[in-house]
Amino acid sequence: MGKATFLFVGVGKGGVGKTTTAVSLAGSLARRGYRVLLIDGDRSMNAGASLAVTNPAPESYIDLLHAHLHRTRPPFPIQNAVSKTAFPGLDLLCGTAKRGADHITLWSRVEWGLGETGQFPLFGKLLAPLMSAYDFMVYDAPPNVEGAINIGALICADYVVSPIEADYYCLSGTRDLRQNIDGITSRFRPRPPEQFIFLVKYAKARTLHSAIAEGLKSDPQWGKRFLDAPIGNRSRELMDALYERAPLCYASRPGQSAAEYEALTDELLRRIGG
Numbered sequence: 001m002g003k004a005t006f007l008f009v010g011v012g013k014g015g016v017g018k019t020t021t022a023v024s025l026a027g028s029l030a031r032r033g034y035r036v037l038l039i040d041g042d043r044s045m046n047a048g049a050s051l052a053v054t055n056p057a058p059e060s061y062i063d064l065l066h067a068h069l070h071r072t073r074p075p076f077p078i079q080n081a082v083s084k085t086a087f088p089g090l091d092l093l094c095g096t097a098k099r100g101a102d103h104i105t106l107w108s109r110v111e112w113g114l115g116e117t118g119q120f121p122l123f124g125k126l127l128a129p130l131m132s133a134y135d136f137m138v139y140d141a142p143p144n145v146e147g148a149i150n151i152g153a154l155i156c157a158d159y160v161v162s163p164i165e166a167d168y169y170c171l172s173g174t175r176d177l178r179q180n181i182d183g184i185t186s187r188f189r190p191r192p193p194e195q196f197i198f199l200v201k202y203a204k205a206r207t208l209h210s211a212i213a214e215g216l217k218s219d220p221q222w223g224k225r226f227l228d229a230p231i232g233n234r235s236r237e238l239m240d241a242l243y244e245r246a247p248l249c250y251a252s253r254p255g256q257s258a259a260e261y262e263a264l265t266d267e268l269l270r271r272i273g274g
């Protein structure tokens with residue numbers, strides 16, 4: 001069995017559609033028969049909350065990192081942090097087994113401990129036993145790109161997948177992320193992960209949006225990284241799927257955004273040779 005392809009879904013900005021993209025991509029890949037692990041990389045734990053879970057994990061990977069760093073308890077198998085979801089082939093690696101203030105403190109201590117001791121690759125080392133059990137790992141990143149767990153995930157990443165809105169802040173955030181990816185990963189690996197960008201909350205009829213899309217497509221730096229499969233502005237359909245705790249392709253009434261995320265999954269698979 002091969003090693004999972006690690007997709008890091010992040011962009012260095014909040015509220016763009018990272019979690020929506022991570023959950024939708026993970027669902028679409030699983031529906032195509034791939035074995036997928038969705039990793040909750042944000043302490044808000046929105047990715048986990050977006051999915052119906054059938055067998056909740058008794059532990060979390062944050063607990064495991066904490067056990068390694070602070071030795072307050074013996075480390076346990078990473079498999080204990082894997083929840084089964086209601087969707088065949090789609091598992092969830094939990095950042096928490098229990099929500100609450102204690103968990104936030106624990107997460108901060110882990111981030112601090114990893115940073116203080118410079119053990120950024122520990123996250124990837126702990127994931128290693130799961131690598132052959134999955135075809136894809138999909139990591140849902142937090143808004144900030146500098147967190148220690150995030151750096152650990154970037155070290156493992158085969159590809160960075162960045163949803164971007166057609167606005168100035170998002171474009172400059174994407175440039176910053178690119179520099180961070182190069183800067184961070186050059187300390188730990190010979191080459192940085194390849195990055196793909198695509199537009200979300202996109203309205204073709206808006207002149208500004210289509211001008212930005214055309215600009216990105218023909219840009220010498222971004223053109224080769226641009227996935228020409230935009231996602232429209234469709235908050236209602238997304239909220240319905242979220243309410244059902246289902247990835248878009250499993251929603252009871254899949255609509256336009258489900259079809260758009262299918263097209264994005266096709267385009268991504270085509271580009272990475274999947």
Ligand SMILES: Nc1ncnc2c1ncn2[C@@H]1O[C@H](COP(=O)(O)OP(=O)(O)O)[C@@H](O)[C@H]1O
Nearest residue numbers: 014015016017018019020201232233234235238
């Ligand atoms: N394509 C879209 N069209 C409209 N609303 C969207 C779209 N993608 C995400 N949203 C909404 O934007 C908000 C933030 O999305 P989310 O995926 O949680 O972003 P992030 O993880 O980047 O913070 C959510 O309310 C979500 O439903």
Ligand SMILES: [Mg+2]
Nearest residue numbers: 018019042046
């Ligand atoms: Mg999010």
